[in-house]
Amino acid sequence: MSAQQLKPYILSILLCCLFGGNFAALLPANFRICRRSDPNLNGCIKNCVEDLRDRMPVGIPQLHIPPLEPLLVPEVKLDQDSGAVYLHSTYKDIEIRGLSQFDVENVIANIKNNTLTMQLRFPKINLKANYSLRGKIMMMPLLGEGICMANLSDVQVLANVVGSRYLRKGNEHLKIDDVKIRYNIGDTKIHLDNLFNGDNTLGEKMNDFLNENWRSVSEEMRPIMEDAMAEVLRQTTEKLFQIYTYDQLLPA
Incomplete structure (x- = not known):
């Protein structure tokens, strides 16, 4: 999935965590704003994300956030050619359901060190797409x-963002120095139809194999998936931080 395709979803959570001040006119009525002087900043951010979550299924036009149930993605390409997985695959017309139904497990914001750690849990994520693949x-x-x-269940996502502050045209801005993403999946059920040119016997055997060994396959794909997710997060936040000053994003 490209950074452009994922931006609305990632940006929706980041805006909730960071905006204040000049963003107020863009927000839906009664929307929560967090301030860096709040002694319970972590709790404020958690509540803010949960407020935003309730609006995600139908989208938030004021913030240009599209409906997320389902999230429609035109195309994703995945290429893995190391370890036990050699696979070139393309997925089109993707429907993703369940991204708006998450629990905020933990939030830790450190204003002094310019860091944010957030842990989210998605009970279920369902995907459907047209696929084309070849490999081993x-x-x-x-x-x-x-x-x-x-069908993915009990998906845990941990995001760690490290930033720093700098002066530009007399105003203080934030920039991203490092982003790390980790995820864990409780269980997965996969089905690919029309494998091996429609050979049902071979196709069912391969589907059984994938479902029996999904965890090993997931571990092989982990580095490329986590790096891709981190890059999406970096590109989204960097654009936001370039446009708005530190005080606009997180008022005192």
Whole structure:
């Protein structure tokens, strides 16, 4: 998934955590604003994210956030050619459901060190797409083109953002120095139809294999997925920080 496609979703959470002051006119009525002087800043950010979550299914036009149930993604390409997975795949017309139904497990904002740590839990995420892939997984050949479906449960996402402050044209701004993303999936069910040119016997055997070994496959794909998620977060926040000053984003 490209950074451009994921920006509305990532930006919605970041805006909730950071905006104040001049953002007030853009916000829905009764929207919570957090200030860096708040002794319970972590709690304020948590409540703010939860307020925003309730509006995500239908979108927030004032912030140009599209409806997230479902989130529609035109295309995603994944290429992995190291370790036990050699796979080139493309997914089109993707429907993702469940991204607006998350729990905020933990928030830690450190104003002095310019860091933010947030842990989210998604009970269920369901995906449907048109797929095309070729390659090998654990020496097993994999080839197909058709409809794929995946049901993920108990998805934990931990994001750590480290920034710093600098002066530009007399105003203090934030910049991103480092972003790290970690995720864990409790369980996954996958089904790819029309594998091996419609050979149902081979296709069902491969689907059984993928579902029995999904955790190993996920671990092989982890570095590329976590790096991609971190880059999306970096690009989104950097653009936001370049436009708005520190005091505009997080008033005193």
